Amino acid sequence: MKNxxxxxxxxxIGVTGMLTFTGCKDEEVPDIVNEExxxxxxxxxxxxxxxxxxSTFIFKDIDGPGGALPGQFDTVRLAADSxxxxxxxxxxxxxxxxxxxxxxxxxxxxDHQFFYTISAGLNITITYNDIDANGNPIGIINSAxxxxxxxxxxxxxxxxxxxxxxxxxxxxxxxxxxMFVAEIE
Amino acid sequence: MKFYYFVxxxxxxxxxxxxxxxxxxxxxxxxxxxxxxxxxxxxxxxYIKESQVATVCDANGKxxxxxxxxxxxxxxxxxxxxxxxxxxxxxxxxQFREFRLNHQEEALSEIIVNEQFNSYRGTLxxxxxxxKALESISGKSLGAALKGVTGVNSIQTGSSISKPVIxxxxxxxxxxxNNGVRQEGQQWGxxxxxxxxxxxxxxxTVIKGAAAVKFGSDAMGGVIIVDAxxxxxxxxxxxxxxxxxxxxxxxxxIAGMIQGKPKSLNPFSWRLQGxxxxxxxxxxxxxxxxxxxxxxxxxxxxxxxxxxxxxxELYYSYFHTKIGIFAASHIGNLTDLETAFAADTPLITxxxxxxxxxxxxxxxxxxxxxxxxxxDDKLGNFILTAAWQNNFRSEFDNRLxxxxxxxxxxxxxxxxxxxxxTADVEWQHHKVNNFSGSVGVSGINQQNxxxxxxxxxxxxxxxxxxxxxxKYELQKWTLEAGLRYDYKWMQAFYYDDNVxxxxxxxxxxxxxxxxxxxxxxxxxxxxxNFSSAWRAPAISELYSDGLHHGSASxxxxxxxLKTERSLQGIFGLAYETEKTFLEVGVYNxxxxxxxxxxxxxxxxLTIRGAFPVFYYKQTDANIYGFDASLHYQIITPxxxxxxxxxxxxxxxxxxxxxxxxxxxxxxxEVNYKFKDFGKFYDLxxxxxVSHVFKQTRSYADEDYVAAPEAYTLMGLSIGSDxxxxxxxxxxSIEAENLFNVAYRDYLNRFRYFxxxxxxxxxxxxxxxxxx
Numbered sequence: 001m002k003n004x005x006x007x008x009x010x011x012x013i014g015v016t017g018m019l020t021f022t023g024c025k026d027e028e029v030p031d032i033v034n035e036e037x038x039x040x041x042x043x044x045x046x047x048x049x050x051x052x053x054x055s056t057f058i059f060k061d062i063d064g065p066g067g068a069l070p071g072q073f074d075t076v077r078l079a080a081d082s083x084x085x086x087x088x089x090x091x092x093x094x095x096x097x098x099x100x101x102x103x104x105x106x107x108x109x110x111d112h113q114f115f116y117t118i119s120a121g122l123n124i125t126i127t128y129n130d131i132d133a134n135g136n137p138i139g140i141i142n143s144a145x146x147x148x149x150x151x152x153x154x155x156x157x158x159x160x161x162x163x164x165x166x167x168x169x170x171x172x173x174x175x176x177x178x179m180f181v182a183e184i185e
Numbered sequence: 186m187k188f189y190y191f192v193x194x195x196x197x198x199x200x201x202x203x204x205x206x207x208x209x210x211x212x213x214x215x216x217x218x219x220x221x222x223x224x225x226x227x228x229x230x231x232y233i234k235e236s237q238v239a240t241v242c243d244a245n246g247k248x249x250x251x252x253x254x255x256x257x258x259x260x261x262x263x264x265x266x267x268x269x270x271x272x273x274x275x276x277x278x279x280q281f282r283e284f285r286l287n288h289q290e291e292a293l294s295e296i297i298v299n300e301q302f303n304s305y306r307g308t309l310x311x312x313x314x315x316x317k318a319l320e321s322i323s324g325k326s327l328g329a330a331l332k333g334v335t336g337v338n339s340i341q342t343g344s345s346i347s348k349p350v351i352x353x354x355x356x357x358x359x360x361x362x363n364n365g366v367r368q369e370g371q372q373w374g375x376x377x378x379x380x381x382x383x384x385x386x387x388x389x390t391v392i393k394g395a396a397a398v399k400f401g402s403d404a405m406g407g408v409i410i411v412d413a414x415x416x417x418x419x420x421x422x423x424x425x426x427x428x429x430x431x432x433x434x435x436x437x438x439i440a441g442m443i444q445g446k447p448k449s450l451n452p453f454s455w456r457l458q459g460x461x462x463x464x465x466x467x468x469x470x471x472x473x474x475x476x477x478x479x480x481x482x483x484x485x486x487x488x489x490x491x492x493x494x495x496x497x498e499l500y501y502s503y504f505h506t507k508i509g510i511f512a513a514s515h516i517g518n519l520t521d522l523e524t525a526f527a528a529d530t531p532l533i534t535x536x537x538x539x540x541x542x543x544x545x546x547x548x549x550x551x552x553x554x555x556x557x558x559x560x561d562d563k564l565g566n567f568i569l570t571a572a573w574q575n576n577f578r579s580e581f582d583n584r585l586x587x588x589x590x591x592x593x594x595x596x597x598x599x600x601x602x603x604x605x606x607t608a609d610v611e612w613q614h615h616k617v618n619n620f621s622g623s624v625g626v627s628g629i630n631q632q633n634x635x636x637x638x639x640x641x642x643x644x645x646x647x648x649x650x651x652x653x654x655x656k657y658e659l660q661k662w663t664l665e666a667g668l669r670y671d672y673k674w675m676q677a678f679y680y681d682d683n684v685x686x687x688x689x690x691x692x693x694x695x696x697x698x699x700x701x702x703x704x705x706x707x708x709x710x711x712x713x714n715f716s717s718a719w720r721a722p723a724i725s726e727l728y729s730d731g732l733h734h735g736s737a738s739x740x741x742x743x744x745x746l747k748t749e750r751s752l753q754g755i756f757g758l759a760y761e762t763e764k765t766f767l768e769v770g771v772y773n774x775x776x777x778x779x780x781x782x783x784x785x786x787x788x789x790l791t792i793r794g795a796f797p798v799f800y801y802k803q804t805d806a807n808i809y810g811f812d813a814s815l816h817y818q819i820i821t822p823x824x825x826x827x828x829x830x831x832x833x834x835x836x837x838x839x840x841x842x843x844x845x846x847x848x849x850x851x852x853x854e855v856n857y858k859f860k861d862f863g864k865f866y867d868l869x870x871x872x873x874v875s876h877v878f879k880q881t882r883s884y885a886d887e888d889y890v891a892a893p894e895a896y897t898l899m900g901l902s903i904g905s906d907x908x909x910x911x912x913x914x915x916x917s918i919e920a921e922n923l924f925n926v927a928y929r930d931y932l933n934r935f936r937y938f939x940x941x942x943x944x945x946x947x948x949x950x951x952x953x954x955x956x
Contacts, residue, residue: 029685030635030643030678039792065791066731066739157520160583170532173583174518177794 038064039101041091042156042178044076046084046144059178062094076182078124080149086126086142088114088156090176105158106140114139115157115169122152123184136165146184155179209254215282217246217262226286229264235866235908257911257955262286269315270415273423273955275911285418308665308700308714309396310757310770312337315388317867320915321904323949324429324438324462327361327379331409335812335830336393336770338847341933342376344434344467344942345479345508346546349379350932351393352772353808353832353846354406357723362400362410364500366554369605369631370576373641373725375934380504380550380576382483384427384440384460387414393812394755394772397696397718398652398667401627405718405751416456416489416498420448422956427460433945434479435537436464443956444487452492459484465539469940470927475535476512476542481505497557504550509541514938518794522937526890531939547579547597565614575604600636605629622655633724642679642728648672654698661705665714667698673721677728692721692748711758718753722746726780726801739789739798740782746803750777766816772809779806779836781843784887805837808846826854833882842882848892848931849878859905866913868905874898880931890937896928904949915951920944 042059055077061070078084090101105112109132116126116139126144128137161172217229225246232239233250235258242248255277262284263269270286312334314322322330328339328347339347340355348355356375361368363381371377390410397404417423422445430437440460447453462481466473485502513531525532554572561567579597611625632645652669672693679686700714729742753774760767783802788795810832817825829851834843852875859868876897885891904917925944929936 030639030680042792059792061792065793065796066741066789070790070792170524174521174793176792177518177520178792 038092038094039090039176040064040093041098042176043089043091044154044156044180045087045089046076046078047087048079049083049085049143057180059180060093064094074180076154076180078144078146078182078184080123080146080184082146084144084146085129086144088140088142090158102140106138109138110134110136111160111162111165112138112175113159113161113165113167115159116142117155117157117169119152119154121150122154122182123147123150124154124182126154132165134165136167149184151181151183153179154182209252211253211255211276212249212251212279213253213276213282214247214249214280215284217242217248217264217284217286219286226264229262229286231284232261232263234259234261234906235913237861237866256908257913259913259953260284272419273912273953275955282419308663308698308702308712310393310712310714310755310772312391312393313388314391317915319386319388320949320951321902321917321919323384323427323440323951324431324947325383327381327383327409327411330383331389331391334391335768335814335828336810336832337391338830338850338932340375340845341930341935342378343474343477343511343514343933343935345464345477346376346378348375348377349391349409350847351391351407351409352774352810353834353843354774357403357720357726358406360396360400360404360408362408363552364411364413364502364554365556365570366552366572366574366607367401367403367629369574369607369629370548370550370603371578371601373723376510376546377578378508380506380548381411382460382481382485382502382504383411384438384442384483385413385458385485385502386411388412393770394714394774395696395698395716395718395751395753397716398654398669398698399625401650401669402671402673402694402696402718403720405720405749413456413458413485413487416454416487416491417444417446418454418491420446420451424954424956425951426954427949427951429950430948431464431945432947433468433942434464434466434477436462436479436539438462445956452490454489454491456487456489457484458486463539466537468537468943470925470943471940472530472534473537474511474513474531474935474939475533476509476540476545478509478539478541480507480541494560494562495558498555500552500554500556502550502552504548504552506546506548507541508546508548510544510546511935511938512542512544514935518791519788519796520794522889525938544580544582547577547581549577551575563615565612568609568611568613570607570609570611572607573605574607575602577602597637599638599640601633601641602636603631603633605631616658619658620655621658622653624653626651638731639679640729640731640733641724642677642730644675644677644724644728646673646675648674661703663702663704665698665700665702669696670694671696671719675721675724677724679728679730688744690721690727690744694719694748694750708762709758709760711756713754713756715752715754717751719748719750721748722780722801729801732796739796741798741800743801746780746801747778749780749803751775752777764818768814770812774808776806776808778803779843781806781836804839806834806843807837808832808834808843822858822860824856824858826856828852841884844883844887845932846880846882848880848895851876864908866906866908868903870903871901873900873902875900877930883931892931893929893936896926896930898926898928899923912952912954915949917949919947919949921947 040060040062043056045054045056047054057074057076058072060072092099092101118124124144124146126142128139129143130138130141132138156178158176159172160175164171217226219226227244227246229242230239231248235256240248240250258274258276260272260274261269264286326347328349331337331349332339336352338350340350341347351359356372361379368379370380392408394407395405396408400408424443427440438460442458444456460483464479467477483504487500489498513533552574556570559567578601580599582598607629609627611623613623628649630647634643635641650669650671654667657664675690677688696718698716702712704710726746727742727744729740733740751774755772757770780801780803782799785798785800789798812830814828819825831849832847834846836843854871854873856869856871879895880892883892900921901923902917902919907914922944927940930941
């Protein structure tokens with residue numbers, strides 16, 4: 001009987017001790033996560049080939065997917081019957097200074113391609129003006145030409161096609177997909 | 186595969202060994218005693234597998250076999266309330282042996298069904314997988330291994346990740362007890378399989394329904410107990426070697442166990458166990474599932490001490506796996522998903538390989554456990570279990586833009602590290618005036634660190650519980666009642682706009698259980714159990730925030746979620762005659778504040794396109810169902826078995842079905858047992874047919890793709906034991922999905938992208954060796 005009491009006491013002390021002393025590592029405060037390769041901003045810069053005026057239209061979601069809603073989402077407004085040089089750029093503005101993702105896309109050009117889809121009735125055509133190391137388009141530098149007054153959507157899609165780049169919009173993963181409202185005035 | 190040649194050679198070289206003349210006038214006598222108090226065990230049964238003879242001990246635990254031939258024997262020793270013990274014996278001369286059985290198992294094993302008749306003796310509904318049934322599933326993952334039990338399904342991410350589902354509940358609502366310790370990893374994720382090596386197990390116990398009083402809150406859907414064999418209690422060294430070859434994935438597994446009890450170090454015994462597994466791409470009937478390769482390596486070490494009234498065990502195990510995720514299932518955004526769903530064949534296909542590229546999961550799990558038992562003649566048993574476990578999970582996604590640096594390439598997209606310490610003390614008192622039972626205290630301390638993502642926050646928690654469980658036994662009736670109180674404190678750590686948030690949560694509640702069993706030795710038994718269990722919301726349910734890689738959805742937790750509570754009743758009936766065994770179970774589980782993911786419109790706009798949004802919500806739900814199995818011996822060698830499981834789950838507040846619940850299924854098996862010939866024993870072959878109905882209780886507009894059609898699969902298997910001079914080899918060949926049917930299962934997430942596994946032929950060999 002004495003023996004068993006001793007056992008009970010030592011068990012209880014043992015358990016209490018284990019839970020108290022083996023406690024926590026002091027790692028509870030999390031790292032501030034900078035999501036790697038976050039793209040916050042898509043910018044479309046249209047340079048009028050005659051006037052040289054540049055109009056820039058931006059989609060910006062500073063905290064990435066989820067969280068706060070996009071802070072800036074411009075409507076693309078272009079003049080009818082005009083020619084433009086279109087430069088698309090991607091930024092990570094969640095870090096300071098902002099990181100230029102476009103350069104990385106360009107460097108990995110053989111694995112990436114921008115696609116521009118135009119909704120029916122919107123009078124704009126966009127053509128590629130750049131090539132990767134294999135001679136295929138990347139879509140960072142383009143030309144755009146508008147005709148009659150119209151409205152619709154321009155969707156900018158960046159596809160990641162590692163070793164499978166084939167000019168096809170359904171191949172690979174989508175890195176960026178933003179549908180801009182567009183007005184040709 | 187070299188591996189197959191080895192196996193084939195092993196079989197044929199084995200068969201060619203000729204019988205040798207033996208002495209057949211030997212006797213084996215002895216005594217069966219209790220491992221702890223060394224009291225004789227009256228009416229224990231001993232079965233010699235090779236000779237197919239059995240005897241029952243007398244009231245003093247004594248037995249005697251006569252007219253035995255010399256040979257290598259596998260003895261199965263069983264006693265009510267004990268685990269069946271398997272002893273390998275090199276039998277060359279008449280002898281007297283003493284066998285010790287572990288009669289003082291945990292309270293639950295007192296709820297043991299009579300192995301022979303499989304009748305109910307406990308008030309909980311329990312299923313066991315052991316012996317031949319266990320051999321026939323070796324090489325499968327835990328989730329897949331338990332699918333044969335009625336009422337159990339698995340939720341899968343391809344064929345390599347599968348989680349058990351008991352009566353429709355899984356993940357945080359199921360408890361897995363691995364060698365006496367509650368398994369703690371990142372259970373919340375559907376694509377997070379249990380980190381357990383099934384080769385460790387000597388027995389799986391599946392408790393269907395809440396068993397929260399004994400095991401703690403969380404055990405509201407059921408409990409899966411993975412038990413290793415008892416440590417050896419006779420001097421000598423023995424080993425078991427197992428090998429599995431899998432045709433579909435051109436892979437296989439090898440596992441080995443060696444154990445001993447040195448004569449010189451008498452109270453000590455030891456065991457070393459390990460397994461290796463490697464599989465290539467899964468082949469569905471029409472294409473390979475690219476990047477579904479898989480490898481796993483595990484080992485464990487046990488040392489035990491047993492002297493007089495005290496026994497103690499120290500156990501260490503390591504589990505490590507790298508699992509490739511089907512390349513075409515891991516996709517950028519909703520548009521990509523829709524493209525993938527619309528395609529008949531996966532968008533990425535290719536030839537067979539063992540290569541493991543992104544996306545993949547890398548998981549390590551460490552467990553150290555110590556368990557000590559003190560037996561007091563007057564008071565009963567005192568059991569102290571303490572365990573430390575650490576779980577590391579890295580998930581490597583397809584990356585967005587390739588960063589060239591090697592360091593960046595090797596970084597996971599998501600990393601979790603969770604450390605858990607558990608301690609349990611239990612007192613099992615002796616039977617006093619027909620009362621037996623136990624009292625226990627348990628504690629847990631846990632800390633989680635997340636890196637490279639904020640999907641779930643860092644957190645720490647402390648929880649403790651105290652319980653009492655008593656059983657009153659009359660001749661044919663048993664009454665059981667239990668009560669438990671648990672308290673849980675949790676603190677989360679995360680940043681909101683770069684400001685550290687440290688919210689705290691407290692949860693406490695009571696679980697109870699009330700049950701009865703009626704056992705009529707002749708034909709009928711039934712059990713009826715009512716129980717109430719609860720669980721605190723899991724960290725993912727409280728704090729998920731953002732993009733769930735892998736499911737391409739945005740998931741948001743709710744820190745105000747309340748405790749989830751279950752009130753359930755389960756009724757089981759067993760009827761048996763000489764040729765028939767019928768088992769029926771019905772259950773109803775009412776869940777208050779049932780936590781689920783609710784889709785929300787509109788999809789959220791992000792730079793990667795629109796993503797579907799889900800919020801964790803609570804409702805009241807009712808889950809009810811029916812399980813049945815019938816064994817019928819038509820004529821002596823032919824046994825028919827039919828099983829069925831039906832389940833319904835209603836959301837009572839929104840008045841609709843709860844989705845992601847198992848579809849109804851029915852399966853049948855015809856088994857033919859051949860007469861023993863030569864060295865072949867227990868040769869039998871079986872044909873199985875299983876039919877899974879379409880899950881019609883789902884909503885096409887709330888799912889990416891409507892539920893898949895019903896499917897029927899056929900299987901074929903053959904196996905036997907072969908007795909050699911020094912060992913008895915067990916082998917089997919099993920064909921699954923014999924006709925290579927292309928099908929998709931509702932609970933397999935890959936159903937969105939590809940067909941399930943095609944025909945698969947598995948060869949299994951098990952060789953016990955006495956050294």
